[in-house]
Amino acid sequence: MGRDTVQDRVYGELRRALIGGLFAPGQVLTIRQLADALMTSTMPVRDALGRLITERAVEMLPNRSIRVPPVTLERIEDLLRARILIEGEAITLAAARVTPALLTTIRAIMVEWEEMRLGGNPETVDREAALNQAFHFEIYRACGSTILLPMIESLWLQSGPFTRAAIFAFSEAGAQDAARFHHDIVRALEMGDGPAARLALVADISRPFAYLKDKLGKEAA
Numbered sequence: 001m002g003r004d005t006v007q008d009r010v011y012g013e014l015r016r017a018l019i020g021g022l023f024a025p026g027q028v029l030t031i032r033q034l035a036d037a038l039m040t041s042t043m044p045v046r047d048a049l050g051r052l053i054t055e056r057a058v059e060m061l062p063n064r065s066i067r068v069p070p071v072t073l074e075r076i077e078d079l080l081r082a083r084i085l086i087e088g089e090a091i092t093l094a095a096a097r098v099t100p101a102l103l104t105t106i107r108a109i110m111v112e113w114e115e116m117r118l119g120g121n122p123e124t125v126d127r128e129a130a131l132n133q134a135f136h137f138e139i140y141r142a143c144g145s146t147i148l149l150p151m152i153e154s155l156w157l158q159s160g161p162f163t164r165a166a167i168f169a170f171s172e173a174g175a176q177d178a179a180r181f182h183h184d185i186v187r188a189l190e191m192g193d194g195p196a197a198r199l200a201l202v203a204d205i206s207r208p209f210a211y212l213k214d215k216l217g218k219e220a221a
Contacts, residue, residue: 010038011048018057018068019156021129021164026070029058057157068161073216079159080209086151087136087205088198091185093143095194102142106186109135114179129164135182139189166208181207 014034017023035045049066052058059069069075113131116124133156140152181204188197 006040007044007047010040010044011051013038014045014048014052015057015157018052019133019153019160020126021160021162022126023068023161024164025068025161027161028065028067031066052157055154055157069158071162071212071216073213076162076209076212076216079155079162080206083152083155083159083205084202086148086155087140088201090140090143090145090148090152091197091201092194093145093148094139095189095192095197097142097144098189098192099142102138103186103190106135106138106189109138110179110182110186113182125164129160132163139185162212163208166211 023029029049031042031045031049034049035042038045049058053060053066056069058066060066109131113128113135116128116131137152140149143149181200184200185197185204188194188200
């Protein structure tokens with residue numbers, strides 16, 4: 001395997017892990033541990049982390065250690081604002097391009113996601129996050145824009161750790177109504193109603209950020 005291919009593989013793996021929320025907010029990333037986990041040398045990991053720093057998915061501290069950005073009120077609000085703008089536009093466009101195949105796919109994802117959530121098993125968090133991502137990106141890919149998709153991926157890259165933290169926050173709060181927002185999205189898409197799909201999406205992606213803001217407020221108090 002060529003050097004460039006190894007670098008791309010490592011970057012892709014770390015990127016997927018961040019989008020899926022496999023790293024916690026504030027977690028320090030050790031190059032050697034990542035290299036061992038990915039079965040590679042430290043150089044591809046170092047290069048990948050450099051790219052991720054540029055994308056603001058991770059940050060370098062004054063002591064040159066690298067960490068996932070912590071949850072802060074300012075970052076929560078900034079990411080949410082950007083996601084509403086970009087993802088709201090994508091789902092509005094997708095609503096006009098919905099096909100029966102797309103509806104079948106997202107309904108199947110919904111079934112598995114709900115079954116997993118009803119199980120109440122904390123060990124399924126990774127799969128829950130992956131299914132939530134799959135649900136959204138199946139829809140976004142239908143928007144027909146090659147410009148919006150990379151922007152959305154970048155936003156998910158930065159907010160992935162927050163999403164994972166929110167899943168645990170929901171569990172602590174005993175919240176069980178998350179599926180309602182996805183059902184609202186599906187119904188709006190079935191009708192080809194772009195504005196309704198956007199409103200349902202905004203409610204869906206705003207909820208985890210609202211939980212985290214509330215959690216931050218309580219911890220500060």
